[in-house]
Amino acid sequence: MLKLNNVEVKYVGVILVLRGVSLEVRDGAIVALLGSNGAGKTTTLKAISGLLHTELGEVTAGSIEYDGSRIDGMDPEQIAKRGIIQVMEGRQVLGHLNVEENLLLGGYIVKNSDIKKDLDMVYDYFPKLKSLRHSTSGYLSGGEQQMLVMGRAMMAHPKIMLLDEPSLGLAPLIVDEIFDIVTRFNAEEKTSVLIVEQNARAALSITEYSYVMENGRVVLDGPSSKLADNEDIKEFYLGLSKLGEKKSYRQVKHYKRRKRWL
Amino acid sequence: MEFFGKIVAAGLMNGAVYGLVAIGFVLIYKSSSVLNFSQGYMLLLGGYIFWSFRGGLRLDLFLSLLLTLPCAFLMGILIERITLRPLIGQPLLSMITVTIFLSLVLEGVASLFWGTYPLEQITIFPKGALKLGKTVLTTESLFAFGLAIVVMMVLIFFFRYTRLGLSMRGVAEGHEIMQSMGISVKRILTICWGIAGVAATLGGILLGGTLGFQLGLSHIGLLAIPAAFIGGLESPEGAVLGGLLIGLIESIVSGYVGKAAGVPASYIVLIVVMLFRPYGFFGLERIERV
Ligand SMILES: Nc1ncnc2c1ncn2[C@@H]1O[C@H](COP(=O)(O)OP(=O)(O)O)[C@@H](O)[C@H]1O
Numbered sequence: 001m002l003k004l005n006n007v008e009v010k011y012v013g014v015i016l017v018l019r020g021v022s023l024e025v026r027d028g029a030i031v032a033l034l035g036s037n038g039a040g041k042t043t044t045l046k047a048i049s050g051l052l053h054t055e056l057g058e059v060t061a062g063s064i065e066y067d068g069s070r071i072d073g074m075d076p077e078q079i080a081k082r083g084i085i086q087v088m089e090g091r092q093v094l095g096h097l098n099v100e101e102n103l104l105l106g107g108y109i110v111k112n113s114d115i116k117k118d119l120d121m122v123y124d125y126f127p128k129l130k131s132l133r134h135s136t137s138g139y140l141s142g143g144e145q146q147m148l149v150m151g152r153a154m155m156a157h158p159k160i161m162l163l164d165e166p167s168l169g170l171a172p173l174i175v176d177e178i179f180d181i182v183t184r185f186n187a188e189e190k191t192s193v194l195i196v197e198q199n200a201r202a203a204l205s206i207t208e209y210s211y212v213m214e215n216g217r218v219v220l221d222g223p224s225s226k227l228a229d230n231e232d233i234k235e236f237y238l239g240l241s242k243l244g245e246k247k248s249y250r251q252v253k254h255y256k257r258r259k260r261w262l
Numbered sequence: 263m264e265f266f267g268k269i270v271a272a273g274l275m276n277g278a279v280y281g282l283v284a285i286g287f288v289l290i291y292k293s294s295s296v297l298n299f300s301q302g303y304m305l306l307l308g309g310y311i312f313w314s315f316r317g318g319l320r321l322d323l324f325l326s327l328l329l330t331l332p333c334a335f336l337m338g339i340l341i342e343r344i345t346l347r348p349l350i351g352q353p354l355l356s357m358i359t360v361t362i363f364l365s366l367v368l369e370g371v372a373s374l375f376w377g378t379y380p381l382e383q384i385t386i387f388p389k390g391a392l393k394l395g396k397t398v399l400t401t402e403s404l405f406a407f408g409l410a411i412v413v414m415m416v417l418i419f420f421f422r423y424t425r426l427g428l429s430m431r432g433v434a435e436g437h438e439i440m441q442s443m444g445i446s447v448k449r450i451l452t453i454c455w456g457i458a459g460v461a462a463t464l465g466g467i468l469l470g471g472t473l474g475f476q477l478g479l480s481h482i483g484l485l486a487i488p489a490a491f492i493g494g495l496e497s498p499e500g501a502v503l504g505g506l507l508i509g510l511i512e513s514i515v516s517g518y519v520g521k522a523a524g525v526p527a528s529y530i531v532l533i534v535v536m537l538f539r540p541y542g543f544f545g546l547e548r549i550e551r552v
């Protein structure tokens with residue numbers, strides 16, 4: 001089980017972004033983390049996976065526990081080795097490598113893995129990737145790239161997959177397909193999934209429990225079926241219509257962020 | 263015609279060595295976006311270390327090589343650890359400045375331990391001459407050429423087909439992505455610098471073997487930089503071709519215009535290439551998607 005207790009995160013030592021986030025992901029569950037742009041969803045995922053370090057962010061209070069031991073403060077590589085794999089937003093493929101090379105790298109942390117079998121598993125979930133396996137990943141369509149980054153994470157046999165906005169900017173048909181595969185993967189491989197989404201309708205439909213974030217805090221949580229009827233959530237749906245302009249603003253910002261690599 | 267043949271042969275041979283050193287330069291640039299201007303001095307220092315085993319202690323050739331290569335790997339790692347790791351992700355300018363001053367430090371180290379005079383001549387490859395039609399080639403330079411080509415092929419094969427090579431290409435694409443997959447970027451960068459140290463050192467040994475071990479080797483080693491730029495900075499194969507091209511230009515200009523004109527000519531060609539093909543001939547296409 002993954003458990004966040006009152007997690008506070010600051011960037012560059014001063015910008016307080018998470019103001020005490022608590023949430024839980026039961027083994028084998030699919031849990032949604034909803035909220036508008038800038039609420040702190042990505043920051044929450046990065047706090048869990050440890051990737052916060054590369055962005056000069058830090059957990060300054062609270063704790064993150066996985067299977068009873070604390071993982072906040074660990075290196076992202078160590079956390080990944082424990083089975084927590086983040087699929088970052090924006091379909092981060094290794095652009096000049098081909099599809100299969102991307103997948104192979106995803107499986108490198110598994111000791112004594114049966115690479116062929118693992119590739120076949122991914123190709124079974126995403127048959128499209130098999131026919132594209134020698135294509136340069138940077139030139140794939142958005143949907144194909146999303147499949148690739150998810151397949152790459154599957155190669156690591158994660159215990160928990162942290163999925164950041166998998167549906168962003170994709171056609172509804174592909175979104176459905178991707179959500180179906182998440183459900184199937186969860187059922188067949190027993191991988192827990194913590195999924196961050198703007199597409200609340202889709203996310204609520206496949207998850208058992210959801211959290212809604214605003215301004216660095218969890219403001220609402222409950223079983224997804226109940227939240228779907230909630231008035232505030234309906235209002236939250238309305239917020240979605242402005243997605244377009246906000247998205248481009250955020251991408252500009254994302255590009256300018258200072259990074260520290262190591 | 264005879265003269266021309268000789269010049270071309272000499273050019274290709276030096277060029278192979280430039281290519282080898284340039285691969286190290288490319289490797290570092292790709293994996294950590296650092297332009298390592300101290301590559302020529304790594305070559306010098308590596309060559310001197312080899313000389314100490316071979317010429318100083320008079321050890322057997324293979325034993326000397328066996329002892330030098332780990333030192334070379336370590337030299338690369340140390341340079342990365344001490345001076346460059348803190349600079350990853352920093353502005354290009356501070357990085358370039360550091361590698362330039364690092365060159366001076368490395369040169370200082372070389373003159374401190376080995377003095378400023380050329381070291382005693384040592385033979386590495388069997389001396390002899392080979393007739394190719396009317397052109398006479400020394401076996402020494404043939405060996406150097408052959409060895410450089412073999413090492414380059416091994417490196418290129420390594421990047422393409424091995425697990426570690428693939429990790430290196432992955433790191434070149436994005437550090438954060440690799441970390442998200444649980445791959446230690448630090449470890450990969452360390453190995454990249456180690457390999458660059460080895461490539462530079464092998465270059466130093468090959469050049470030293472034909473030209474003598476002397477401080478001037480670093481300037482010749484610097485020719486790896488235009489080679490890498492002409493090749494496109496991101497492609498090991500491009501570095502090899504860039505190296506051969508620079509070697510040829512240098513040799514032809516030295517032969518027909520005058521010895522002093524060879525090296526400057528290489529840099530002039532670099533400038534011209536940069537004007538018309540800023541990404542060199544084999545630079546990776548920028549993938550832009552929205
Ligand atoms: N690297 C960073 N440095 C400084 N501020 C950041 C950084 N990353 C995110 N933020 C800020 O933290 C807040 C939450 O961002 P984020 O977690 O990306 O939100 P979400 O994923 O919910 O859209 C935003 O106000 C954003 O500007």
Ligand SMILES: [Mg+2]
Binds near residue numbers: 041042043089164
């Ligand atoms: Mg986000």
